[in-house]
Amino acid sequence: MKILLSNDDGYRAEGILRLRAALAPLAEVTIVAPDRNRSGASNSLTLDVPLRVFEPEPGVYYVIGTPTDCVHLAISGLFDFEHDMVISGINDGPNLGDDVLYSGTVAAAVEGRFLGLPTLALSLCTEAQSGRHFESGARVARLLLERLLERPLERALILNVNVPDVPFEQIEGFRATRLGFRHRSEQVIRAQDPRGRPVYWVGPAGPQQDAGPGTDFDAIAAGYVSVTPLQIDFTRHAALPAIASWLDGLHE
Secondary structure (H helix, E strand, O other): OEEEEEOOOOOOOHHHHHHHHHHOOOOEEEEEEEOOOOOOOOOOOOOOOOOOEEEEEOOEEEEOOOHHHHHHHHHHHHOOOOOOEEEEEEEEOOOOHHHHHOOHHHHHHHHHHHOOOOEEEEEEEOOOOOOOOHHHHHHHHHHHHHHHHHOOOOOOOEEEEEEEOOOHHHOOEEEEOEOOEEOOOOOOEEEEOOOOOEEEEOOOOOOEEEOOOOEHHHHHHOOEEEEEEEOOOOOOHHHHHHHHHHHOOOOO
């Protein structure tokens, strides 16, 4: 089995290196990741300039581009072999609720699914004063991969996995969850550059709004690994009849 690893924290990030070490006994692992931190890149592709790929060591490649660029290149012609799966992470920080819309970690997994492969996105829910237990995330990844090899899921699913930042022995278990929701983000932060001109920093994510039972927020707060199945189809199918009725007679 050949597994492609990517992330949005860069090819030298602790999370992806821990992930590689944990999965190497189970599969042939190749890293294709950004040259530096690309958090928040979402599903962006670089289309205005050519992409450059470097191989600092065997089996490790970095791209001067986005996480989506990395996965797209790796699956669409960078190699003379095919991958069987894409795993993205381990992200340094949570990807809960609305975070998935902006996350480069999740976007790398989504690109793998776009191109026909089963995918996982893994994040460690680190905070400013937490322990950064990437080994816990790596052990969770290995357990999930072993279960997928034993009992494959529907290929269309993207599993968004969030791991509490605690020693592995303190993890309570695994929960299947839905995405929660955050309040709107905080206001932008206005500052000045050295010449006195205004510059703006995007404000931090808002606090949890929908974090009740069954959500990914709730699972993490209770010490469980959150596993949320995602899909690419954004269509709100239940609204189609109402929209059809609303459009009726519009062109007469």
